[in-house]
Amino acid sequence: MEKELIDVDLSMKFDSLSVLENIRFKVHENEFLVIVGPSGCGKTTMARLLAGLQKPTSGHVTMRGESISPKVHNISIVFQEPSCIPWRTLWDDITMGLVIKGVDQSAIKKRAEEVIKLVGLDGFEEYFPKQLSGGMKQRVAIARAYATNPDLLLMDEPFGHLDAQTRYLMQIEIMRIWEKEKKTVVFITNNIEEAVYLATRIIVFSKLPARIKAEYRIELPRPRKLTTPEFLGVRSEVTEQCEVVER
Amino acid sequence: MGSNYLERVKVFSYNLISLTIFIILWFWVARWQASPFFASPAEIAQGFMQMVTVGDEEGITIFMHLWQSLIRVFSGFGAACVLGIPGGLALGLFPFIYNRTRIIIEPLRFISPIAWIPVAIVLLVGFTRYVFVIWVASFFPIFITTLWSVRNVNLIHINVARVAGASRWFVITRIIVPATLPYIAGGMRVSLGISWMCIVAAEMIGGEMVGIGRLILKSSMMHRMDLVVVGMLTIGILGYCLNEVFIKVEKRIFRWRAAVSID
């Protein structure tokens, strides 16, 4: 039933510093995979490796049997840092991926209007990033990533810089979007509650050098409530594995 | 760590290679041109030796030229610091003074220091001429950066002190002055560069006997191109060293800052 999309089997070193050690997992189509781990454990490096922006020191990342590369595969990434291009209007920014992929004009227009509505930014098309709030900017980044209909959507702590309130609303929103357009998502975070709320599967990384510590399949019904006993049960189970995170 | 070291050795050797290629090219062009106006590296090296041991046609060694220029630069520069920093602080703290006298300060600021040289020639004699020109040249960068940096002190830092019940004096000496120091140092470095350029112009126009600018002009009039290049290189290297020393000192003193700009 589960079709394998990505195969990861790698180690990563920077000079003599070992960051990722024997990381081995698969990503299946249409799943929402969340990677949790303490801050500074190499999660961002993992995201960059999955995006094909970096090559592992040893091992491989393959997508449908081919070594992963943004020139070959349709991948999108939402970065942790605000990544809107300051001199591009919201419209130009969101259509960037489509233009690069060589989609024709009318299709770009249709798809861009679709995703802008999806993230609730209609009416702001001609705005520059400076004129938008932090939450809106991150929604632009998400819309930009979604626009190209990626086979793999990477999200590297996308809500890390948002306040608790906005963060919560964005989680609800990302869930709504995911349920509407089922994509394969790899979501990276250090927040366990967020992980349990979103994931169909969770992989727990240890601290540096990162190894896979545990793996959970989350089968709670959606929409999930943060306060039900089932949710809290799963949450504390995962938390125990990551004692490093919540000191 | 290891690869970092390797990288540095690599960059160093590449630089060495470019330098060698450059000198060989120069040699080659000089031989090919065979013109008295085009000194070869060997002639320049000889010229340099002559400048160190015997001196120029009037028997003045390069050290005497340099020494004179340096004294002039640093006297003018010192005067600019003494007046510019407190002046900038004062006008920064009382912005209304600056706002109401802008009409005089701004046009003065845009007069090139070199345009003051004829004024200095008419009104002043000898050493004070140069001190005045250098002072004009370095005063405005120092003054304006100081003023600007006072206005841009983070208000939060001031408020923290205020909330704790600090006096105005405390805020000025403990918050504003330390916050502005890195910018003042930056302004000083910029104006030292400008001074260095102006002393050369002033010495050429002002008609002194000794000074590195004079050396260049004098040699060019006698078509001693080797000595001209020696003078130019000396200025370039010394200017570079002064700049580097300044950056080193800045980095040392303002370790608490995230980064010091490179240029």
Add this chain to the structure above:
Amino acid sequence: MEEKINREKYKTLGYNVLTLFLFLAIWTLAYWLIKSPFFPSPLMVFNAFLELLIHGDIEDVKLGMHIQQSLWRIFGGFAAACILGIPLGLLMGLYGRVYDSTKVLIEPIRFIPPVAWIPLVIVLLVGYFRFVFIIWLGAFFPIFIGTLLSVRGVNPLHIEVPKSFGASRFYIIRNIVLPSVLPEVLTSMRVGLGIAWECIMAAEMIGGERVGIGIMILKYAQLIRMDAIIVGIIVIGIIGFGLNEIFIFVEKRIFRWKEVVSI
């Protein structure tokens, strides 16, 4: 609220005009007290201005002609500096290796003040090209280094976004690197123009031309005519200020996205 801001503006303007009058008054008073041939009154300066404007200087060259000549020289050298400096800066910024490997050649040349080149240029070049070369030297390095550093300062994240979509190198340079560096390139052009303005003064004074605003001042310095010198200095200040303002205006105009506008 708006009315209050407006009132504040008019008040500042009023004070500025008052300061100007006060300045002129003190100047006149000083003139009456000092009574020196080296110290002209504002009225004498104004008369000299009219004379220069209408009848021209001692060699019958009108003020407008001097200004035109100087600006024309600046234009030639500055254009050459932009045409060479911007592409070269971009290139060396994109291929950092090249700059790192030739630093040993670029840095010392960069620190030779352009003014120090003047004697060499006088020997090697004639007429218009003398000035073009000096201005080019003066403006080239700020533009070149400014462009280079701004390329290095492009936010890596802005490059990774299109990269993650599989963009070509060309797309990234055109759509990310160029727009990102443009404001800083313009700023460094402004700095370069400022230095060019300094250099043209020195070059004209040392280069021995007949026409040009720099030589005009020096001519009158030799005649000890302070009134005409002051006219020249004021003209230089105003033109320098004007050039700077034009650039600032353009910068503000083009880079709307840089301004902080909140909704």
